[in-house]
Amino acid sequence: MSSLKDSGIQGKYYLRIDPLGEGAKWRRSFGQEIYSPFLLAFTEQDGDKYTNFQVPTFSGMAPSYSLPDNIAMITLQELEDGKVLLRLAHLYEIGEDKDLSVMTNVELKNLFPDKKINKVTEMSLSANQEREEMEKKRLVWKVEGSNNDETNVLRGGPVDPTKLVVELTPMEIRTFIIEFSYKWSTTAR
Secondary structure, eight states: OOOHHHHTOOOOOOOOOOOTTOHHHHHHHHHHHHHSOOOOOOOOOOTTGGGGOOOOOOOOSOTTOOOOTTEEEEEEEEOTTSOEEEEEEEOOOTTSOTTTSSOEEEEHHHHSTTSOEEEEEEEOTTSSSBHHHHHHHOOOOOOTTOSOSSOOOOOOOOOOTTTOEEEEOTTOEEEEEEEESSOOOSSOO
16 A cells, blocks of 8 residues: 555645734635636647637736735636626635725726726626626525514625726625627737
């Protein structure tokens, strides 16, 4: 029977000692990079057409802009019709970090500086229906002993079509379909 040492399997251990109440910052932000790194994916070329393949170039964010420290882009996917699926997540819980457990804004104009955004449609988490339609179908549960018929959950507001700013509250994940004024392309710049 061989041991793990003999099989060549290696692991990494991370140890960090932070002042009381500050451990979440490193665990949430660095953990996101370790366990859910942003992956770049490619598609296959047909047969011998590789000689016509253009190297895709893409520059996403404006050089002077970066996502807030408490936000992660968990999906950026080109859809068949040239639209883009964007999913953003707030990494922190309420009260987990004194600076980062707050509502945060993401400026879509700075995420796509070289594109003109025509329309932003918020979708359900799985992106199979518009959030507005989903909200209409949502069941409202009455809890015995509760004074309120519906629990008020803090959520980011609707995206203003002019300002194009997404608000995210602690632990909120928001999904959008973004339409540009011209077809999205990784080679267009």
